Amino acid sequence: MKKLRLDKYLSDMQAGTRSEVKQMIRKGRVCLNGETVRSPEQKVDPGEDTVTLDGNAVGYVALEYWMLNKPQGVVSATEDRRDRTVVSLLPDAARKDLFPVGRLDKDTEGLLLLTNDGALAHALLSPKRHVDKTYYAVISGKPGQREQELFADGLDIGDEKKTLPARLEILGSREEENGAGGKAWRSEVKITIREGRFHQIKRMFEAVDMEVLFLKRLTMGPLVLDEILEPGQARLLTEEELLALKQTEEQRTDGNGSAG
């Protein structure tokens, strides 16, 4: 198995943040094959070596990160009695302990991260951390400056608190036959939100008397949906993507992340 640094091994296994585990190592709390090691750079072979922290074995579970272009009709769950799940779309070689980071509605498409890294998932989903998510939507109606201001101010969608400021970008609007001899407006928009409330975007448009007809997530924090992925296809994150996500996690853990 590929060797990795002792501090990375321990932080991957959620013994602490990278700087916390460095301290643990320097204080002599960590042993490698029975010998105390004080150097965080020490290389470890997860398949061969035994690492202990305060005398307790810390086994290694390889972490995996998948980007899925979720298709419509599939639920964001690991198991479901009725519907196909997003986990079932991953290749057979993927680990069996993967779960989706957050949820997209059954009829929503687009970017979904699947991982077995609980700490990263927690950091990305924490309501306090406000990771930006951008969606493309087709909606009924013709939003304008008024709706942009309402979204930016925060909307009452029936919850205890108003929504946090969101950005509404109008890509275009056109009038179409409505099937009943009349005409109706239909628009394409991009919307960026910082939260992940239940049906949030659908409820925000409802609050301004419009309806979401199609919804697709394009980004989550620094992660951008890879356009080569057809709906239903997945690939492992690249090292750059993973690094960018981890930086988001670390910044926000340190309390330096900007809201939005």
Ligand code: URA
């Ligand atoms: N907002 C929604 O209404 N649905 C989603 O799937 C995601 C955001």
